[in-house]
Amino acid sequence: MCPTGNRMNEIVKERTSKGIFRIDMTNFYDVIIIGAGVVGNAIARELSRFDIKAAVIERELDVGGGTSSRNSGVVHSGIHYKPGTLRAKLNVQGNAMMGNLCKELKVKIEYLGKLTVAQDETDVETLHSLKAQGDANGVPGLAILNKQQMEKLQPGIGGIMALHSPSTGIICPYGLTIALAENACANGVHFYLGQEVTAISRTEKGFEVKTTSGERFESRVLINSAGLYSDAICRMLGIDEYRIYPCRGEYLILDKRLAGTLSLLVYPAPHKGGAGLGIHLTNTVDGNILIGPSNEYVDEADDYACTAEILSLLKKEGHDLLPGISAADFIRNFSGLRAKQAPPSEGGFRDFVIESRKDIPGFINLVGIESPGLTSAPAIGLMVRDMVEELLPLPFKASFIAEREGRAGFFYELSPEERADLVAENPDYGEVVCRCEQITRKEVLDAIQNPLGVKTINGIKYRSRAMMGRCQGGFCLPRIVQILEKEFGYKPEDYLLQHAHSPLFAGRVR
Secondary structure (H helix, E strand, O other): OOOOOHHHHOOOEOOOOOOOOOOOOOEEEEEEEEEHHHHHHHHHHHHOEEOOOOEEEEEEOOOOOOOHHOOEEEEOOOOOOOOOOOOHHHHHHHHHHHHHHHHOOOOOOOOOOOOEEEHHHHHHHHHHHHHHHHHOOOOOOEEEEEEEHHHHHHHOOOOOEEEOOOEEEEEHHHHHHHHHHHHEEEEEEEEEEEOOOOEEOOOOOOOOEEEEOOOEEEEEEEEEEEEEHHHHHHOOOOOOOOOOOEEEEEEEEEEEHHHHOOOOEEOOOOOOOOOOOOEEEEEEOOOEEEOOOOOEEEEOOOOOOHHHHHHHHHHHHHHHHHOOOHHHHHHEEEEEEEEEOOOOOOOOOOOEEEEEOOOOOOEEEEOOOOOHHHHHHHHHHHHHHHHHHEEEEEOOOOOOOOOOOOOOOHHOOOOOHHHHHHHHHHHHHHOEOOOOOOOOOOOHHHHOOOOOOOOOHHHHHHHHOOOOOOOOOOOOOOHHHHHHHHHOOOOHHHHHHHOOOOOOEEEEEE
16 A cells, blocks of 8 residues: 555555555545556546545556556547547547646656558548548647658658658656556555455445455445456446457567657558557657557456467568568567457447446446547546546645656766766766666666555566666666665565566575
8 A cells, every 4th residue: 555655664564475565544535446557547646636535446566567558658649539439539638638747747758740651542541531530539730641741751661641640649658657656645645556356335435345455445436447357346336238358469679779760650541440550660758669569359358478470460560661670679579458348249449438327326437448548548537536526525635746756767868967966966876787778776776665665576667667678687687686685675485576476486496
């Protein structure tokens, strides 16, 4: 659980054998949010503006452990969604909000623009349809470009024509998710991590929620933001009308050597009935390029497998869009899951479900928040805030802190003078732990001592970028293990990669 404030060492915390952080407090809340993805944390941060008692319950040992950390990190413009739908409205609104939000939270964002590329005349018709749809949604600056105009924006690009959407941007998805949670935490929201919801019942006061830790929570308002598991939460309250169909998308990550190769994002024209927007090239704010995602329906909501067949497909598709890519540029692959409402037989997209249930007063239900959920998150936070306000008073909190503590960016991005000043102030800035990403010991220590109390290896990775370079932790992981052992007293059984059942070490050897 996260306390009201930024200093985890000011409280007594207990780490159970399952890796759950707990503290003995009264577990009655005005609002409980189930799910600590980007949408759940955006709601938590918005509600932290008010003088109420709020909590977030999350099954993983960190926030953003599912879809929110496994996607392209694109701030979508709003061209892909039918006018009048929640997806279209919240996408455009969230896009407009994202710049200021990232400024407050010290999260990097870049509005690079995007080319949606046509390879034939059928694709050209699709571009014109997308432009008309985007214009109806209020997307600014859309333009159809010919081959010569495309080349000016992105030399060497394939295709015969493209739709340019200048308001498309990129962001670090897990960086935003963590920043929202930490700011909500600083403003008094309690986080219960590693606690999977097992049962929900209605009470005279509202709701009782039971978790795998054995703890019971009560609240007046309950918000379902469980993403891939949102249908399971619905069934706990007797709502059987929704089902989530997990759809897996695999990605390839390209080495930072190619940073600057793409001046903007490059997507293919989408095909009707597809489960996603097609395999595309995406810059990241940290200098890598992503190829993906594929789309494949799977049976389980935690099936993050990567396959040789899709790996070959991604390499081919990436080369078709950017012929200069070579096999030596691939450094890692990963996969993510979309929480789709549309079954495989239907394909395509269904609209977001965001509802305040009249049949279950106090229950606010979010189902099927797939792409553009990341872009829409700030706008969803506002929409859900208004729903909460209809259920209970929301007095403003004079002590609300809009800006997140800390510094934007990384040590290596500073000027030589700024770096020298920091090293003089704290020698830990002078020791590089991760050579590939140039991450210092101080940055690793800050990641370990994060406000949410997360101590998994992936939690450190997502906060510091250590282990994300070309060697993928070959150099820095042993050093991080040593820091955890010497500075924090870790034993071999304490090291977890991400989940409660993902030990880093299998046992001792002679």
